[in-house]
Amino acid sequence: MTTHPQPLKLPETLREDARAWVRKLHSGAATQWEAQAFRRWRDASPAHQAAFIEARQQWRVLQPALNSLVRSDAEAASLHRETLRAPEASRRAFLGAAGAAAVAGVAGVAVYSPLGLWPAANEWNADWRTVAGEQRAIALSDQIGVTLNTRTSVRRLTSDGQTVGLELLNGEAAIEMLASARDFSVVAGAGRSIAESARFEISRLEGRVCVTCLAGRVRIEHPAGDRLLLARQQAVYRDHSISGIATVDPKVASAWRRGELVFKQVPLSAVLDEINRYRPGRVVLMVDSLREKTVTATFRLDRLDLALLQMQRSFGLNARSLPAGVLVLS
Known part of the structure; x- marks a missing residue:
């Protein structure tokens, strides 16, 4: 009988680090030194290698959906254009990025952190x-x-x-x-x-x-x-x-410490931005006419899926789930 090894249980912090490395290796700004630092990180343990493989696979699956979103969502397209207008990286950074991309074993370069799914470089x-x-x-x-x-x-x-x-x-x-x-x-x-x-x-x-x-x-x-x-x-x-x-009102300002989110006449877009901070992935609102509609509600942090369902019904929205926790409301 053939036995299969149990998959490694990866700490969420290790997954976050792996996603940060994938983001960096696709950014076009990785230096040769950073490529070497990545190799050391990846080779530190089997868990590090598994976390990187998982993050790389998520990136590959997510990219087509994100490319589609850039074509159909004005906010995402604007962010994409702003990033394209950023100054060119130096030759050294370019060469380092090329080496880093080879290390990662991926093709193509992403121009921005997709929907904020990866930690920013200054947080490393x-x-x-x-x-x-x-x-x-x-x-x-x-x-x-x-x-x-x-x-x-x-x-x-x-x-x-x-x-x-x-x-x-x-x-x-x-x-x-x-x-x-x-x-x-x-x-x-x-x-x-x-x-x-x-x-x-x-x-x-x-x-x-x-x-x-x-x-x-x-x-x-x-x-x-x-x-x-x-x-x-x-x-x-x-x-x-x-x-x-x-x-x-301190009860509203400190609601997160009680496990709640409290909104009083807050635009729907701002409510979703706040919810996005607490759940993996990202909720994207595609209906511009609803962005300024106000919400007055109290949501529990451990029941955010229920909160999203309530808003879907209240505003007549349809939900479509994409990989990596992306939820598109239209």
């Missing part, structure tokens, strides 16, 4: 990272605790060997400090948030940084101006601008 050197749907608590000291939300990457900031803050590379984090804790800073994009015995949340998504103070004081330092937040206050900034201070 994070000290902590969560995958879709994961939340993780970290004790930085006996006085400071951090909770990472889904798809979040952070890097430790140190001084004289001591952790003095974090850099939020992507995603969302909640920070809780005891009254006796020293000031703690979080760098995100162009700004720095300095907390004084505070509880606060900070998110960095697609170039937009949102800082919410739940208790204590948080000072935002930004090239466009500083802001001092007190409890129940929030400010938003991008690279070259910062908003005024707004009052927020």
Whole structure:
């Protein structure tokens, strides 16, 4: 009787790393050094090799569907065109990418991360990272605790060997400090948030940084101006601008920590963007006329498929599933 080896159980973090490598090897910007680093990563263990093979197969299956989406979806097509207008890579990078593509054993070059399914390159050197749907608590000291939300990457900031803050590379984090804790800073994009015995949340998504103070004081330092937040206050900034201070409902802002998503008159497109952060793959809305339709609802994070079904019925949408967790609503 022939026996077959059991497939390896791969950690989701290893799968994410494999997808990141596939993305890099297809990006057209991989250097020769990165190709060598990839070989070392791939050869580290049978699990690494299996994760890479799986990610490569997913890419091959997904590409035809994504090419079709670029032809039919204006948002995806716009992103594709913007990437094509990016500056040419240097000759060295081109040669490195060619070598990397040969290592990967794939043909063709993808010009962008398909629908955000792979981690961005700047997240590879994070000290902590969560995958879709994961939340993780970290004790930085006996006085400071951090909770990472889904798809979040952070890097430790140190001084004289001591952790003095974090850099939020992507995603969302909640920070809780005891009254006796020293000031703690979080760098995100162009700004720095300095907390004084505070509880606060900070998110960095697609170039937009949102800082919410739940208790204590948080000072935002930004090239466009500083802001001092007190409890129940929030400010938003991008690279070259910062908003005024707004009052927020902490129950809505912190709903994710209770396992919920709360929406009050939020456009459907924004609701789907938020849901996309918590589930593997991506939900794509193809009906432009529905993007600004508002949604008021509370969804459980462990029942997002039910939430999508409710919205399909409410807005009369049809759903089509594609590989790698892509769901097209039309």
